[in-house]
Amino acid sequence: MALDSMEEIFEKIEREKKPFWKVVQDTDIEERQVTAEASKEKMQATWKAMLESVETYQGQRRSLSGLVGGDGERMRAYAAKGETLCGEYLQEVITTALCVGESNACMRKIVAAPTAGACGVLPAVLVPLYQAGRADEEEILKALYVSAGIGAVVSYRACIAGASGGCQAEIGTASAMAAGALTALRGGDAQKIGHAVAMALKNLMGLICDPVAGLVEVPCVKRNVVGAVNAVSCADMALAGITSRVPVDQVIDCMGDVGGRLPVEFRETALGGLAATPFGQSVKEEMQKKRT
Amino acid sequence: MLDIFDILGPVMVGPSSSHTAGAVRIGRMARTLLGKPPVKAEIGLYGSFAETGQGHGTDRALVAGLLGLRPDNLDIPRSFDLAAERGLSFSFYTARLREAHPNTAVLTVEDADGGKLVMQAASTGGGRIRVDKLNGVDVSFTGGFNTLIIRHLDIEGEVAEVTRELSNAKINIANMNLCRSRRGGDALMVIETDQRVPPVVRILIKELKDIRDITYYEKEGD
Numbered sequence A: 001m002a003l004d005s006m007e008e009i010f011e012k013i014e015r016e017k018k019p020f021w022k023v024v025q026d027t028d029i030e031e032r033q034v035t036a037e038a039s040k041e042k043m044q045a046t047w048k049a050m051l052e053s054v055e056t057y058q059g060q061r062r063s064l065s066g067l068v069g070g071d072g073e074r075m076r077a078y079a080a081k082g083e084t085l086c087g088e089y090l091q092e093v094i095t096t097a098l099c100v101g102e103s104n105a106c107m108r109k110i111v112a113a114p115t116a117g118a119c120g121v122l123p124a125v126l127v128p129l130y131q132a133g134r135a136d137e138e139e140i141l142k143a144l145y146v147s148a149g150i151g152a153v154v155s156y157r158a159c160i161a162g163a164s165g166g167c168q169a170e171i172g173t174a175s176a177m178a179a180g181a182l183t184a185l186r187g188g189d190a191q192k193i194g195h196a197v198a199m200a201l202k203n204l205m206g207l208i209c210d211p212v213a214g215l216v217e218v219p220c221v222k223r224n225v226v227g228a229v230n231a232v233s234c235a236d237m238a239l240a241g242i243t244s245r246v247p248v249d250q251v252i253d254c255m256g257d258v259g260g261r262l263p264v265e266f267r268e269t270a271l272g273g274l275a276a277t278p279f280g281q282s283v284k285e286e287m288q289k290k291r292t
Numbered sequence B: 001m002l003d004i005f006d007i008l009g010p011v012m013v014g015p016s017s018s019h020t021a022g023a024v025r026i027g028r029m030a031r032t033l034l035g036k037p038p039v040k041a042e043i044g045l046y047g048s049f050a051e052t053g054q055g056h057g058t059d060r061a062l063v064a065g066l067l068g069l070r071p072d073n074l075d076i077p078r079s080f081d082l083a084a085e086r087g088l089s090f091s092f093y094t095a096r097l098r099e100a101h102p103n104t105a106v107l108t109v110e111d112a113d114g115g116k117l118v119m120q121a122a123s124t125g126g127g128r129i130r131v132d133k134l135n136g137v138d139v140s141f142t143g144g145f146n147t148l149i150i151r152h153l154d155i156e157g158e159v160a161e162v163t164r165e166l167s168n169a170k171i172n173i174a175n176m177n178l179c180r181s182r183r184g185g186d187a188l189m190v191i192e193t194d195q196r197v198p199p200v201v202r203i204l205i206k207e208l209k210d211i212r213d214i215t216y217y218e219k220e221g222d
Helices: A006-016 A020-032 A036-055 A071-080 A088-105 A121-131 A137-157 A167-185 A190-203 A220-239 A248-261 A278-290 B017-034 B048-052 B058-066 B076-085 B158-168 B199-206
Strands: A109-111 B011-013 B038-047 B089-094 B103-111 B116-125 B128-134 B137-141 B146-153 B173-180 B186-193 B211-217
Touching: A006 A020, A006 A137, A006 A190, A006 A248, A020 A036, A020 A137, A036 A088, A036 A109, A036 A121, A036 A137, A036 B011, A071 A088, A088 A109, A088 A121, A088 A220, A121 A137, A121 A167, A121 A220, A137 A167, A137 A190, A137 A248, A167 A190, A167 A220, A167 A248, A190 A220, A190 A248, B011 B017, B017 B038, B017 B048, B017 B058, B017 B103, B017 B116, B017 B128, B017 B211, B038 B048, B038 B058, B048 B103, B058 B076, B058 B089, B058 B103, B137 B146, B137 B173, B137 B186, B146 B158, B146 B199, B158 B173, B158 B186, B158 B199, B199 B211
Parallel strands: B038 B089
Antiparallel strands: A109 B011, B038 B103, B103 B116, B116 B128, B128 B137, B146 B186, B146 B211, B173 B186
């Protein structure tokens, strides 16, 4: 298979004189037996759905438990005053991550990337650039191919499900995909993309999956923010020429290893972490009462 | 390996690929295998589906699937109302199973003409599913391929007859499994194919000797 390691992608880029995104697209063409046009069309549809997931956000919606909703709107209103600490781009990143994460919890349409729980990370970093005219659709589509290739490698070598590897496997992977996408979008070469991916994963290593009452709500929505902001900083570091001392494939393997060793309480079972706090327990009891 | 649109996708209604998107697909699979719109469904939830299913909309997602909705349909949250409009009655219970995947549902569905199907399926992650039992017979297929489910008499040469028709139509078999309840009795052939199986080929297979019935699931389109 073509996407078994980042190293393999690097070699292909070198050997076939193709950019990162094209290596991923060619894999898709081969794997699904489709034309380049069909592959691109599907990626366009995916991007369109991602954009829609941002544009259709409504702050008055609430999740089934009632714990989630309205924070995207709160952040947007605060950002509009022009007083945020983080500045124009990052405030949009935070707002977007919240909006999409909340929409997911409220049963709206999203793009799982790589999972539904982590669906806010990629749109959070890409949509603000697109909306501000700092990236056009062609560039975004290429960046999405890069992100998908990164996700495929992580999925093959480690894992992307909270039940297998904790939050580091979901938000961590989403963050790595987003960091790689941003690096590619800003003209970083394959090596820089690799360093961005490695740094993003390292920074979130060990993060547990501890959803309150087992729902994709708390702390999942705000973890999308941390995944997105981490991606931006790692991309900027990589573009500055800062490197990960540990090679990227070793970081990915390590994430998988750490995930496998996480106690089962910290892998989406809602038996540990925040889910086990008195607050978490009380939400669980409330939900059980609703179950008639 | 996963295709890249399993990584960047599916496009789906939230909140959980396993508990929502997968549940819709399980419902749709039961509807397809029944062959007609169901009018009655008893839905058993097991493991995590029973524990956290309500908060994830698993119940609404399963009913949405039974109504033929896809995982990205925004009507999923109001599927209970849709079911009332379209004449599908349903009930839920907590299923007791041995050694099943933690995200499992058992659906007993009936159509208006009395046709009935019992299907046990699991949501295995990322919106992917696996059918584990059909009318009491162990099976294993995912809906990730075009799938033929053929009930036939357990006699020699039956597999060759069926696969010849596929071969003539230039349809490649990706996976295949075969099981029977007892020697010489009913047997079930599950064939997953790379290409679509056109109606004419399905009719040719159905007209073969000793084929009881044939059901076809076409892979979800792009």
